[in-house]
Every structure is written in C-alpha cells, then in structure tokens.
Amino acid sequence: MNKKAIFFDIDGTLLDHDKALPASTKQAVMQLKEDGHFVGIATGRAPFMFESLRKELGIETFISFNGQYVVHEGTPIVRNALDQGELEQLIGFAREQQHPLVYMDHEGMRANTEEHQDIHAALNSLKFEHPSQDRDYYRKKPLYQTLLFCREGEEDAYKDTFPAFDFIRWHDVSTDILPAKGSKAKGIDAMVKQMGLDPEDVYVFGDGPNDVEMIQASKHGIAMGNSVPETKAVADFVTKDVSEDGVLHGLRHVGLLK
Numbered sequence: 001m002n003k004k005a006i007f008f009d010i011d012g013t014l015l016d017h018d019k020a021l022p023a024s025t026k027q028a029v030m031q032l033k034e035d036g037h038f039v040g041i042a043t044g045r046a047p048f049m050f051e052s053l054r055k056e057l058g059i060e061t062f063i064s065f066n067g068q069y070v071v072h073e074g075t076p077i078v079r080n081a082l083d084q085g086e087l088e089q090l091i092g093f094a095r096e097q098q099h100p101l102v103y104m105d106h107e108g109m110r111a112n113t114e115e116h117q118d119i120h121a122a123l124n125s126l127k128f129e130h131p132s133q134d135r136d137y138y139r140k141k142p143l144y145q146t147l148l149f150c151r152e153g154e155e156d157a158y159k160d161t162f163p164a165f166d167f168i169r170w171h172d173v174s175t176d177i178l179p180a181k182g183s184k185a186k187g188i189d190a191m192v193k194q195m196g197l198d199p200e201d202v203y204v205f206g207d208g209p210n211d212v213e214m215i216q217a218s219k220h221g222i223a224m225g226n227s228v229p230e231t232k233a234v235a236d237f238v239t240k241d242v243s244e245d246g247v248l249h250g251l252r253h254v255g256l257l258k
Helices: 023-034 051-057 084-097 117-124 156-161 184-195 209-217 229-234 246-253
Strands: 005-008 038-042 062-064 069-072 075-079 101-104 109-111 145-149 165-171 174-179 202-206 220-223
Touching (some): 023 038, 023 246, 038 051, 069 184, 075 184, 117 145, 156 165, 184 202
Parallel strands (some): 202 220
Antiparallel strands (some): 062 069, 069 075, 145 174
C-alpha cells in the first residue's frame, strides 16, 4: 500500500463525548504511524488546547484554528491572523451588545472581562477554566481566533457588520470569530503542497459543521456516526459513533487497517 496521510478532527472524533481518548483510537493511530502512514490533526482548537494530546499521540503536524495556524513537524507554515483594525471595531460593537470576548493566539487566551457565566459554561465543556482578564491582549500579539459569547442568532448582526470575519457557532453560548474564507480544507491543502502529497492519498475524519468543507474536498472523507447531519451528507463514508470505536471502524472500512 502507498503511504497515506490521515487528518483527524479532535472533539467528537479523536476525543469522545467525555473528552477522553478511546483506547481503540490511540491504538489505531499508533498502528497507522507504525505502518509508515502520516498522521495529522485538523481542529478548531488553539494549539495550546491540545498539547497533551499531541504528546500522547506523538503528533507535531496540525491544522489549528480551523486552518488559520498550520504547523508541519513543529514549524508554522500558515499564519493567518485576525485584522487588528477590524477586530478593534468589533470589540466596540460587542461592548455595546454586552457580549464578552476571549482573545486567542497560538500560545494562550485572555478574556476581556473578569468573570462571566457563559465563558465558564463554554470553556468548561472543553475542560478548560475561565481565562484571566487582559482587555489589551489583542494589541500585544497576533490573534488567530476570538470567541464571541452570545446566544444563537445574535451573531447575525456581527456577520452583517464585519464581513472580514467568519462566525462559526460551536456552543450554545459561543461563536468562533475567524478571518474570512479560512477553513480546515485550506489548511490541509497547504499541508499537501508542503509535503508533496497526492490528494488521492489523503483521508480526513470529522464530525462537526466546521468539518464539512474538508470532508467535501477530500477524496476520502469519513464522518463519525455522531456527526451533525450536514457533515454526514457530504461524507464518502459514515463510520460508527466515536464511543463505539468509530475511528478504528472507519480506518478498517477504507482499508488502512485490518
């Protein structure tokens, strides 16, 4: 078999509903690497939010922030930061709406408020604490993502006002703010070009709305059984639920593992 490249989403794909790494998934990833295949991560998370997972799996190539910060074997190859001027205007708009924000770069995150229940709720779902406050964090370094905390539908006013950004909801009370037109698919494309890969040899696994484009663009797009309907609709194959050895089942189905 030709050597393949396999990219995995994290939440709902590598990690189960309790944010744990199933034993079968870890074993499958290790077997892929032992067989000489290339394994990477494609996630909406910031790099610092999955450092321990990378260490556990021995992976230092990843697409993070939904394609805004891409690293090949520890070296960044894509850095697509939020426009600071546009972000400053959005911060003022969010202040008027009384919507808190969390600023994120590749190394850390800070909130623009000391305490907020929505920030607690959303970040606790990822097993992270409420970040410390630093209202000027966005002025100190490039930001690749900002979290906007508002209820579903309230982001529509932002979409109409700030076309330089994409707004992707990931939680009942939180929406990602990203540079417009970025995606995991574009991050994977950059990786394919960097490594000289044949697109026919690239496989992707995902489950969420932010995985639709990369699954649709891939020659081998696998959706987890727990995927949202729009992700399943564009997949070449729908495997089992993440908690039912979904990754292992999918890899066996496509012939990458026995």
